[in-house]
Amino acid sequence: MDKQKARSTEMTRRGFLKMFGSLGLVGATATLAGCSKEPMGGKGWLPQQYQAASSYPSQVRGRVPIDPNNPSIMRDDEKCILCGQCLEVCEKVQTVFGHYELPVKDEVICVNCGQCTLWCPTAAITEKDDTARVLEAIEDPDTVVVVQTAPATRVGLGEEFGLPAGSWVEGKQVAALKKLGFDYVFDTNFSADLTIMEEGTELINRITKKSKAPLPQFTSCSPGWVKFCEYYYPDLLEHMSSAKSPQQMLGALIKTYFAKEKNIDPKKIFSVSIMPCTAKKFECSRPEMNDAGLHHGDETMRDVDAVLTVRELARMIKNKGIDLNKLPEEKYDQLMGTGSGAGLIFGATGGVMEAAVRTAYFVLTKQDVPEGLLNLKPVRGLEGVKEASLDIPGVGTLRIAVAHGLSNARKLMDEVRRGESPYHFIEIMCCPGGCISGGGQPRTALPPSNEVREKRIASLYAKDASYKLRLSHENPEILALYEKYLEHPISHLAHELLHTEYTSRGDKLTAKGSKLG
DSSP states (O other), X not given: OHHHHHHHHHHHHHHHHHHHHHTTHHHHHHHHHTOOSSOTTTTSOOOGGGSSOOSSOTTOOBOOOXXXXXXXXXXXXXXXXXXXXXXXXXXXXXXXXXXXXXXXXXXXXXXXXXXXXXXXXTOOEEEOOOHHXXXXXXXXXXXXXXXXXXXXXXXXXXXXXXXXXXXXOHHHHHHHHHHHTOSEEEEHHHHHHHHHHHHHHHHHHHHTXXXXXXXXEEOOOOHHXXXXXXXXXXXXXXXXXXXXXXXXXXXXXXXXXXXXHHXXXXXXXXXXEEESOSHXXXXXXXXXXXXXXXXXXXXXXXXXXXXXXXXXXXXXXXXXXXXXXXXXXXXXXXXXOOOOHHHHGGGSTTHHHHHHXXXXXXXXXOSOOOGGGGSOGGGOSSOSEEEEEXXXXXXXXXXXXXXXXXXXXXXXXXXXXXXXXXXXXXXXESSTTSGGGOTTSOOOSSSOOHHHHHHHHHHHHHHHHHOSOOXXXXXXXXXXXXXXXXXXXXXXXXXXXXXXOOOOOGGGOOBTTOSOO
16 A cells, blocks of 8 residues: 555656646746846855856756766766756856757767866766776786876875875875886876977977978867867867877887887787876877877777876775875886976976977077076966967067967967967967866865966976976987987877877867858
């Protein structure tokens, strides 16, 4: 009887809602709830963006669509409270959601940046967890597991273990990775320096007309930005540097240069990267990121096999009972473990530009880099769009611009599209603040605070200033790589392993305010 009563009650509730739905009263109630000119929800706490009249009740704002096959992020529907924070960052900060006509064509539009994971108050949206795959590889005695760590990870990981924002934990992070069982630990700063050599040479070739590629040149190390450009500005892709990101460059070299030097079968290597970025999970899965495999005649081989965010690494460390704070500091393995200060500041908005300018100045003038270029203040800080003009002897004035956060990128891209851009070189970072505030970094405030971003950035610049090695072109491991393997920047082999091409995704959407689509 109790079961029958429960069923009867359930059916009554369903019938009740169905009845009112058929009369249109449920929808009317929702509309009326949002018509008040007063801030909704009474006098209690509300996120700033909700202090305005809306067509939705405050507790039901909606959410961004997430494809179940998204390689970067996922959502736990049981945790989602439809608060709209993910919509807010995606539409207003990143200008992705809501900037295309409906209906969508054949895919859910997403640049994989993961900023929604930082803004979600209930952690309903998280990164796709790849820790099980990595642990399986580590536990396989026949697999050589090689890991690399991005610049921004070493100023973020400590926060997961109670340390103040921006705490420097490079040596402890290396020690933790070795304790987890990784066979080799390399530094993505190394391949950031390599990126400067390749991307910088490409820029010089454009400036000196040795290349037919147009100016301005765009940086290409932020995969969320690259995908955004493919969606919304496919007509400008010829401006994109062909240089892969540091992650993908190092991934390709691990299964070629490193494998050759250590006499390891590349098929036995499992390549992992620790990143502050969820879009890196998407990037490593891109079809074209298999150049190491093509080099060995195996199209199924990926340059990078798995990407873990800082949060995933923190969980692995905690699950193994490792106390990060008590670990002695250890150093990266040699061959691809040395990075310059220029490579380190890749983690901050403006850092790629500053690093590139240092080396470009030396290559163009054959003169020592002046002190001003070792502290290029106009491109530092959290202003949305930054610019500078540099006088280079024998060359002329180099005009550069930097943007972080995709709403700011739009401003520069619209200028380029209109033919009004005065710049030679433009750096775009997908995430506000750059990689230090990537979608895979530790959660801080809702929304993420500039105070935390500034502390992480300050930590990177302080270390750069303390290094003796501050120029990418002076990195001894980079020089050895070219001497022993690649020959010179943009050589045939370098182009084969370290460069790529991007393709238009304009057919996947109809962008608002654009004739392209």
